[in-house]
Amino acid sequence: MSDAHHNSESSFGCACVQMTSGPDPARNLAEALELGQSATAARADFLTYPEAVDLLDPDAERVKAYARPLEQHEFVLGMRQLAARQKQWILIGSVTARSASGEIVNRSVLIGPTGAVLATYDKIHLFDAPANRDNPVPESVLYRAGGTARVFSLPWTTIGLSICYDLRFPLLFRALTHHGAKVLCVPAAFLQSTGEAHWHTLLRARAIENGCYVIAPAQCGVPHAGRKNYGHSLIVDPWGRVLADAGDQPGVVSAAIDLAVLDTARTALPCLVHERTFSMHTPNTAEAALNAHA
Incomplete structure (x- = not known):
């Protein structure tokens, strides 16, 4: 495991906290604080937590009853205190929160080193795969989908925010990149x-x-009967090299984010500036029949 702390303006240290959050919010917060105060986590400039870090509960009614605005959210308050105490940036991967209009959202929360909430992102792509034993409740039953992508500038670089199932929608990440995310x-x-x-x-x-x-902090283990999380929090560089992999147990992994490596990768493979617009030709039925008999 590398020392996560940054040593120049072109690099900074990142850490992923991997957890097994369950139906007990108080226990989840205690574990998050304990792991966040570990030597590896405390050295990081940017500390990240997984999705649903405050609560993973199969009971939809309990989740609804638990949801609250960020200013009243005990998990968020605990993380704000940790950020201020350790003077670091913290990304809460997501919590179950209530929006200003009272709707329940799956919300990422970015906290600055003074403990202030500086940005939020509501999950755009909700996981509505067919209900099964592993996933008993489609997310849209509980959450209102977000509609706005988000980038935010840290002192060293610009980050693009997403949550879990968003990963399967590459156009979101291309848009984040074109809006400055590195x-x-x-x-x-x-x-x-x-x-x-x-x-x-x-x-x-x-x-x-x-x-x-x-940077992908993840849940691991068995949070409740009927569900098993994959774990393997990852930090990956622009060449696709895995710099850190947390395996399948709770813990913390870290790596240095070296922006010189990013610049080298983008110079060697300038795909972002070689994109071209194009039209799409779809033969209509008559054209297809004509071509078939040509």
Whole structure:
């Protein structure tokens, strides 16, 4: 594990906290604070947590009753205190929150080193795969989908925000990149089955195709009966190289984000400036029949 602390204006240290959050918010907060105060986490300039870090509960009614505005959210308040105490940037991958209009949202929260909430992002692509034992409630039953993508400038670089299922929609990440993102954040709670199939591949693809670093803190283990999370929080560089992998147990991994590597990758493979617009020709029925008999 590398020392996460930055040593120049072109690099900074990042850490991913990997957890097994469950139906007990108080326990989840205690674990988040304990891991966040570990030596590796405390050295990082930018500390990141997974999706649903405050609560993973299969009971939809309990989730609805738990949701609250950020200013009243005990988990967010705890993380704000941690950020101020350790003087670091913290990304809460997501919490179950209530919007200003009272709707429940799956919301990322970015906290600055003074403890102030500086940016939020509501998950755009809700996981509405067919309900099964692993995923009993489609997300749209609980949450209102977000409609606005978000980038934010840290002292060292610009990050693009996303959450979990967003990973499967590459146009979102291209838009974030074209709006200045050099680091893509993908906090997640991937299931074991889909994680084994796609997690590493998709994260490496988003890094390579956009010439970006990818930081992906994840949930691991069994949060409640019937669900198993994949884990493997990853930090990936713009060449698709995995710099840190947390495996399948709770803990913290870290790596240095070196923006010189990003500049080299984008210079060697200038895909972002070689994009071209194009038209699409789809033969109509008459054209297709004519061509078939030509």
